[in-house]
Amino acid sequence: xxxxxxxxxxxxxxxxxxxxxxxxxxxxxxxxxxxxxxxxxxxxxxxxxxxxxxxxxxxxxxxxxxxxxxxxxxxxxxxxxxxxxxxxxxxxxxxxxxxxxxxxxxxxxxxxxxxxxxxxxxxxxxxxxxxxxxxxxxxxxxxxxxxxxxxxxxxxxxxxxxxxxxxxxxxxxxxxxxxxxxxxxxxxxxxxxxxxxxxxxxxxxxxxxxxxxxxxxxxxxxxxxxxxxxxxxxxxxxxxxxxxxxxxxxxxxxxxxxxxxxxxxxxxxxxxxxxxxxxxxxxxxxxxxxxxxxxxxxxxxxxxxxxxxxxxxxxxxxxxxxxxxxxxxxxxxxxxxxxxxxxxxxxxxxxxxxxxxxxxxxxxxxxxxxxxxxxxxxxxxxxxxxxxxxxxxxxxxxxxxxxxxxxxxxxxxxxxxxxxxxxxxxxxxxxxxxxxxxxxxxxxxxxxxxxxxxxxxxxxxxxxxxxxxxxxxxxxxxxxxxxxxxxxxxxxxxxxxxxxxxxxxxxxxxxxxxxxxxxxxxxxxxxxxxxxxxxxxx
Amino acid sequence: xxxxxxxxxxxxxxxxxxxxxxxxxxxxxxxxxxxxxxxxxxxxxxxxxxxxxxxxxxxxxxxxxxxxxxxxxxxxxxxxxxxxxxxxxxxxxxxxxxxxxxxxxxxxxxxxxxxxxxxxxxxxxxxxxxxxxxxxxxxxxxxxxxxxxxxxxxxxxxxxxxxxxxxxxxxxxxxxxxxxxxxxxxxxxxxxxxxxxxxxxxxxxxxxxxxxxxxxxxxxxxxxxxxxxxxxxxxxxxxxxxxxxxxxxxxxxxxxxxxxxxxxxxxxxxxxxxxxxxxxxxxxxxxxxxxxxxxxxxxxxxxxxxxxxxxxxxxxxxxxxxxxxxxxxxxxxxxxxxxxxxxxxx
Numbered sequence: 056x057x058x059x060x061x062x063x064x065x066x067x068x069x070x071x072x073x074x075x076x077x078x079x080x081x082x083x084x085x086x087x088x089x090x091x092x093x094x095x096x097x098x099x100x101x102x103x104x105x106x107x108x109x110x111x112x113x114x115x116x117x118x119x120x121x122x123x124x125x126x127x128x129x130x131x132x133x134x135x136x137x138x139x140x141x142x143x144x145x146x147x148x149x150x151x152x153x154x155x156x157x158x159x160x161x162x163x164x165x166x167x168x169x170x171x172x173x174x175x176x177x178x179x180x181x182x183x184x185x186x187x188x189x190x191x192x193x194x195x196x197x198x199x200x201x202x203x204x205x206x207x208x209x210x211x212x213x214x215x216x217x218x219x220x221x222x223x224x225x226x227x228x229x230x231x232x233x234x235x236x237x238x239x240x241x242x243x244x245x246x247x248x249x250x251x252x253x254x255x256x257x258x259x260x261x262x263x264x265x266x267x268x269x270x271x272x273x274x275x276x277x278x279x280x281x282x283x284x285x286x287x288x289x290x291x292x293x294x295x296x297x298x299x300x301x302x303x304x305x306x307x308x309x310x311x312x313x314x315x316x317x318x319x320x321x322x323x324x325x326x327x328x329x330x331x332x333x334x335x336x337x338x339x340x341x342x343x344x345x346x347x348x349x350x351x352x353x354x355x356x357x358x359x360x361x362x363x364x365x366x367x368x369x370x371x372x373x374x375x376x377x378x379x380x381x382x383x384x385x386x387x388x389x390x391x392x393x394x395x396x397x398x399x400x401x402x403x404x405x406x407x408x409x410x411x412x413x414x415x416x417x418x419x420x421x422x423x424x425x426x427x428x429x430x431x432x433x434x435x436x437x438x439x440x441x442x443x444x445x446x447x448x449x450x451x452x453x454x455x456x457x458x459x460x461x462x463x464x465x466x467x468x469x470x471x472x473x474x475x476x477x478x479x480x481x482x483x484x485x486x487x488x489x490x491x492x493x494x495x496x497x498x499x500x501x502x503x504x505x506x507x508x509x510x511x512x513x514x515x516x517x518x519x520x521x522x523x524x525x526x527x528x529x530x531x532x533x534x535x536x537x538x539x540x541x542x543x544x545x546x547x548x549x550x551x552x553x554x555x556x557x558x559x560x561x562x563x564x565x566x567x568x569x570x571x572x573x574x575x576x577x578x579x580x581x582x583x584x585x586x587x588x589x590x591x592x593x
Numbered sequence: 594x595x596x597x598x599x600x601x602x603x604x605x606x607x608x609x610x611x612x613x614x615x616x617x618x619x620x621x622x623x624x625x626x627x628x629x630x631x632x633x634x635x636x637x638x639x640x641x642x643x644x645x646x647x648x649x650x651x652x653x654x655x656x657x658x659x660x661x662x663x664x665x666x667x668x669x670x671x672x673x674x675x676x677x678x679x680x681x682x683x684x685x686x687x688x689x690x691x692x693x694x695x696x697x698x699x700x701x702x703x704x705x706x707x708x709x710x711x712x713x714x715x716x717x718x719x720x721x722x723x724x725x726x727x728x729x730x731x732x733x734x735x736x737x738x739x740x741x742x743x744x745x746x747x748x749x750x751x752x753x754x755x756x757x758x759x760x761x762x763x764x765x766x767x768x769x770x771x772x773x774x775x776x777x778x779x780x781x782x783x784x785x786x787x788x789x790x791x792x793x794x795x796x797x798x799x800x801x802x803x804x805x806x807x808x809x810x811x812x813x814x815x816x817x818x819x820x821x822x823x824x825x826x827x828x829x830x831x832x833x834x835x836x837x838x839x840x841x842x843x844x845x846x847x848x849x850x851x852x853x854x855x856x857x858x859x860x861x862x863x864x865x866x867x868x869x870x871x872x873x874x875x876x877x878x879x880x881x882x883x884x885x886x887x888x889x890x891x892x893x894x895x896x897x898x899x900x901x902x903x904x905x906x907x908x909x910x911x912x913x914x915x916x917x918x919x920x921x922x923x924x925x926x927x928x929x930x931x932x933x934x935x936x937x938x939x
Contacts, residue, residue, distance in 0.1 A: 498688060498690060498746070500657075500680070500681040501708075501747075502708025502750060504682050504708070505680070517698060
C-alpha cells in the first residue's frame with residue numbers, strides 16, 4: 056500500500072491511541088456532590104489535628120521516643136506480613152478455582168469466600184479459645200500448647216480474615232480475561248505458569264493492587280483481633296492510652312501518625328498503578344482448564360483444605376463446641392434480641408447511605424481523573440484506613456461540643472459507619488464503572504440524553520451490581536464493627552459485636568459463642584446472595 | 594430494505610463545517626487549523642495514519658471534545674466556537690463507535706429506540722434489514738449484525754449527520770468487503786451527510802465520495818478517490834493512498850528528462866523535480882540495449898510485479914504477461930502517466 060520511497064521520506068507517524076480530555080468534562084454539580092460527600096468525613100480529622108496542635112509538650116515528648124519508633128516499625132511490618140500472605144492466598148485460591156480442573160470448584164469457590172463473614176476478633180477468639188490457656192485443647196487434653204497469641208498468631212488470623220477480599224475481586228476479574236491471550240502465550244512457547252505470570256497476572260494487577268490495598272488498610276485499622284491477641288500495634292496502644300489516661304491527647308497524636316502511614320500507602324499505590332485503565336470486556340468463552348498432575352492435585356487440595364479449615368471450619372466448630380459446653384454445663388445462652396436489632400438497623404442504614412455517597416466519588420475517580428478527583432478518592436480511602444477508635448474519638452470530641460442532640464444518636468452512628476466504610480462501596484462501584492467502556496455513555500449522549508439521563512439509563516443499570524456489592528460490603532463490615540460502636544452508641548443501643556466483645560473480655564467463651572454464631576449467620580446470608588453467588592454465575 | 598427517502602432529513606439542515614479548528618492534549622497537538630466541508634448526502638472519509646488526529650476531529654464534531662480554537666458548525670448552527678459549546682445530546686449527530694458501543698443490558702430494539710420513537714426504530718431496523726432481531730441481546734449478534742444495529746441506532750433519531758469511527762476495523766476481510774457496500778447503500782438511502790474515519794485507503798476509496806487525507810493534525814488534500822490517486826499533492830499522500838515510486842528528473846516546458854528517458858507532462862514546474870509514478874503506469878518492453886534491468890519478478894496470475902533498476906533508481910511495474918521477459922533482461926521503460934513534485938517535497 057505505501058511505497059518504500061514514501062516510507063523513507065517519512066518516518067512513521069507517531070503511534071497514539073484516542074486521546075480523551077477527561078478532566079475538563081466534569082460538570083460543576085458533580086464536583087459539588089463529590090466534595091459534599093467527602094467533606095463531612097474530614098471533620099473528625101480536623102478535630103483531631105486541632106487537638107494535636109494544641110497538645111502539651113508532654114504529649115510531644117511521648118510521641119518522639121524509642122517506644123514510638125518501635126511501635127511504628129512493628130505496625131508496618133505487621134501490615135506487610137498480613138497483606139502479602141492474604142494476597143498470595145487470595146490469588147492462588149482464585150487461580151486454582153478458575154483455571155485448573157480441580158473437582159468441586161464451585162463448592163470450593165463458595166467455601167473460600169465464606170471467611171469474609173467471620174469478624175477478625177471472632178476468628179481470634181476461636182483461635183485463643185481453642186489453643187490458648189483455658190482453651191478447648193488445653194481443657195480436654197491437659198497439655199498446654201505454645202502461646203497462640205502475639206505477632207505471628209495475629210498475622211495468621213488477619214490474613215485468614217482478609218484474603219477473601221483479594222480472592223473475590225481477583226476471581227471476578229480473572230473470569231473476564233480473554234483466554235486466547237494466555238493461549239497465544241502458550242503457542243509462543245510459554246509454560247502454563249509462565250503464561251499466567253506474564254500475561255494474566257499483569258492484567259490482574261489493578262484488581263490485585265486494589266484488593267491488597269484494602270487488606271493493608273483493614274489490617275492497620277483492625278482493633279479487635281490485635282487487642283484480643285495482645286499485639287501492640289497502633290490501634291491497641293491508642294485504645295490503651297485513651298482508656299488509661301485522663302489526658303487523651305497522646306491517643307490523638309498516635310492516631311495522626313497512623314493516618315500518615317495510611318496516606319503514604321495510598322500514595323505509593325497510586326504511583327504504582329499509574330494511568331492504567333482497563334476496558335475489559337466479557338471473556339468470549341470459558342478458558343481451557345489446566346489439567347493437574349496427581350501430585351499437584353494433592354497439593355492444591357491440601358492448600359484449599361488448610362485455608363478453608365483454619366479460616367472457616369475451625370472457628371465454626373470451636374464456637375459450636377463452646378455453645379454445647381455452655382448448654383451442658385450451665386445452660387448458658389446469652390442472647391439479646393436487642394443486639395440483633397441494633398446490628399441489623401445500624402448496618403442497613405450504613406449500607407444504604409454508603410451506596411448513595413459512593414456514586415459521585417466513583418464517577419469522578421474513574422471518568423474525570425485529575426488532581427481533585429484523586430484527592431477525593433484518596434480522602435475516602437484514608438478515612439477507611441483510619442483506626443475506627445481514632446475516628447470515634449474525634450467524633451466524640453466534635454459532636455459533644457458542637458452537635459448537641461446528635462451526639463450519641465443513632466443517626467450520627469449510622470453516618471459514622473457509612474463514612475468509615477465508604478471506600479468499600481466506592482471501590483466496588485469504581486471497579487464496575489471501569490468495566491464500562493466510556494463510548495457507551497458517549498453513544499447515549501449522542502442520541503440525545505443529558506448526563507443525568509445517561510446515568511439513569513446506561514451507567515446505573517450497568518454498575519448496579521457493583522454498587523449493591525459495595526453496599527453489601529459496607530453492611531457486612533458495619534455488622535462486625537466494634538470500637539466506633541463502643542464509643543458512639545446511644546444509651547441502651549447494643550449490637551452483636553459488642554456482646555461478643557464484652558463476654559469474650561470476661562473470658563467467658565461459652566457466653567460469647569451464641570452471639571458470635573448468630574453474627575456469622577446474619578452476615579452469611581446477605582454475603583452469599585449478594586457477593587458470592589453472583590460472582591459464581593459469571 | 595425500505596425506500597431510501599423515508600429517513601431523509603431536510604436538505605437545509607444538513608452539512609458539517611469545520612473552520613480553523615485547533616486542539617491540543619497537553620503537548621500533543623491533535624488538530625492544526627483543521628478544515629472540513631461536508632454537505633448533502635456526501636460520504637466523506639477522514640483518511641490518515643494512526644495518531645493523525647482524525648478521531649479527535651470526529652469526536653470534536655460529535656461534541657465529546659471541545660476545540661481550543663476555531664468553529665464547528667452543523668447545518669446552520671455553530672455548535673463549537675468562541676463562547677459557544679453545544680453539548681453532544683443537542684447536536685443531532687449520529688455516532689457509530691469503533692467497538693459499536695451497543696448497550697449490553699438492552700435488546701436490539703431498546704438500543705435502536707434509545708434516542709428515537711417507535712416509528713424511527715421500525716424505519717431504521719428496516720433500513721439495515723434487521724426487523725426480525727428486535728428482541729435479541731447485543732452479545733447474541735455477529736460482528737456484522739452488531740455493526741448494523743449500531744448504524745440503525747445512529748440513524749433512528751433522524752440525525753443531521755452520521756459519524757463513523759473506524760467502522761470496519763473489527764471485521765474480517767470478507768465481511769469487510771460486504772459491509773462497505775451495505776453501509777454505503779444504507780447511508781445513501783438515509784440521505785445524511787456521513788463522515789467516517791479510517792486508516793485504510795481501501796475503506797476510504799470503496800466507501801467515500803470525497804476523501805480527506807490527514808497527517809499530523811492537518812488536512813493535506815480533499816478530493817475524490819480517483820483525483821487523489823492520480824493527482825496527489827505530495828509524495829507522502831501519493832505513498833499513503835497507493836503504491837508509488839519517486840525518482841529525480843529535470844522538467845522543461847512540456848516534458849521531463851529522467852534517467853529512464855524523456856516523458857511528456859503538463860505541469861507548470863520547471864527545473865529539478867521529483868517524478869512520481871505508480872506501478873501500473875510503468876510499461877517495460879524487452880530491448881537488447883534497454884536502459885533498465887529487471888531485478889525482481891513476482892507473479893500473481895492476473896498480473897505480475899516487476900522491479901526495474903537503472904543507475905541505482907528502482908521502480909516497480911505492474912503489468913500482465915510479457916512474453917519472454919525474466920530477471921536479468923534489459924528493457925525500455927514507457928510511462929503512461931506521471932506526477933511532478935517540486936524538488937525536496939515530502
